[in-house]
Amino acid sequence: GRLPGTFPTDRGAEDPHHFIDDYALQWIESLRWHHELTGDATFTREMWPVLLRQMQWFLDRVTPRGLLEAREYTSFDNPIAYRTCEGATINSFFHLALRDAAWLAVEIGEAAQAAAYTTAADSLAKACNELLWDEREQAYSAGFLDGEKLPPSVHAQLMALYGGIVPPERLAATRAWFLRNFRNPGAHLVVGAKNNFRALLDGRAGLGMPIMFYWAFTELYRMDTPEADQLAVSETRRRWKHMVELQQDAGTLSESFVDEHGKGASESCHNYGSIPAYFLSSYLLGVRFENKRLLINPRPADLTECRGTVVTPFGPVPMHWQIVNGEWQLDFTVPDGISAELRLPGVDADTLLVNGSHPTDVRTAGRNVVLTVAPGACAIRVKTTIAKGKPSE
Known part of the structure; x- marks a missing residue:
């Protein structure tokens, strides 16, 4: 009744990975x-x-x-x-x-x-x-x-x-x-x-x-605290630093972590090594699909700027955010035909501006200020105290 863990042509039944x-x-x-x-x-x-x-x-x-x-x-x-x-x-x-x-x-x-x-x-x-x-x-x-x-x-x-x-x-x-x-x-x-x-x-x-950090980062972000957000970013830096900087044989990401000498990669091109990519887009850029809708929920940790485009089931979402002198500036575009939930941690709701106007449907959920944003270009400006660190790396 089980599905094999590998293609039948890849490994035979005697291999421990034939069924996982x-x-x-x-x-x-x-x-x-x-x-x-x-x-x-x-x-x-x-x-x-x-x-x-x-x-x-x-x-x-x-x-x-x-x-x-x-x-x-x-x-x-x-x-x-x-x-x-x-x-x-x-x-x-x-x-x-x-x-x-x-x-x-x-x-x-x-x-x-x-x-x-x-x-x-x-x-x-x-x-x-x-x-x-x-x-x-x-x-x-x-x-x-x-x-x-x-x-x-x-x-x-x-x-x-x-x-x-x-x-x-x-x-x-x-x-x-x-x-x-x-x-x-x-x-x-x-x-x-x-x-x-x-x-x-x-x-x-x-x-x-590296694969274990899919579940580790998932759990850290589920905690939804500034400390857990920071730990996810710090562990990404610590554990992937040598893989990114020193692994030169294939120039890709590896099955195992790489040590300070650039050794230990095991398979040099492996999906295990790519784990941070999802979290960088979903929690640092902060664009993801959740509960059948588009969610905008960046978690800055000690970063002060992020820029990129996230592919979603509704279409690509370009995002650029930066924190300048205590003001969080977010500029993104919600695809046509849908609305998105904006969820911002550690901000002052009274200072929130959406495309230059104060919204009226703001609510709070835990440490987050939450509101619904319409399709199209959206410029958010709001005072925050959460990020006091370094530019994106």
Whole structure:
């Protein structure tokens, strides 16, 4: 029932990457993204039999404990990657896949299947929180391996957060454990189970692969605080500096991080290395698709200027913003036929001007001032205190 992790002509069944269990589950997430972006229910229905078989493959491997037993991966730096167990990361991916499958079922009129997937997701979340939570550590165990409950891991916290496992009352503790440890030295790239996995768990190994920062940056931006915004920018600079400046063989981005000598790239042209590109456009330029609409929501951190064009489902959106003497100046164009939600953190709403006029429909949401902007060119001027640092890099 699983989809292969690679093209059949690329690697044979004996290769550990021929099937990657969490990649198979991420296919469900991708199908939801496609449906949300396109509204193409015909394609979703065409893929539905594939989804059903794949979800059943995983449902058949839920243990009497109520957890999925499958092979961990997430990436090479996960201390228990390549081990078949009741792991926290694979269960988090499974939980998200169940929720996404239920959502898709509703969209195409499969009410009974939606209810079944929702019930399974509820049961899985309950089992994860009852069995994987470590009260002393205030964090989630990496999982059960041969019946043994393992210590927490950075990967377990991150994927529990991303996969929707963490209830509100544990959110702060889980985030705090992750933030304390994710910058620790991570495991080296090893294809296969690591013999030193216990030492890595005991040492609270951090994130060591570029791909992991897709989920890390997602979680930092979900926190929606100035400190988390700054951490995302600072980690982009720190972790990608040598890759950009020193990797000269292909002039592209690599599978692994590059050290201060320009070494360690593994595959020199690899999608893993491109992770910051999405966040630079979506959160630094601040243009993204969210909840079926266009959202303008730059997070400056210590930058004082950004310029670029972001491609969206509605068309390209040119953006230029700068902060000059405490005034945030944003100039962008909303595509024809739609409106956009403008969400600005850390600004003085009383000073807000839209195309030279004070808007009347301004509201607040958390630290953000929010309003709707019409299609066409838009010039925003507003006082802010958030960016006091350096020009864009």
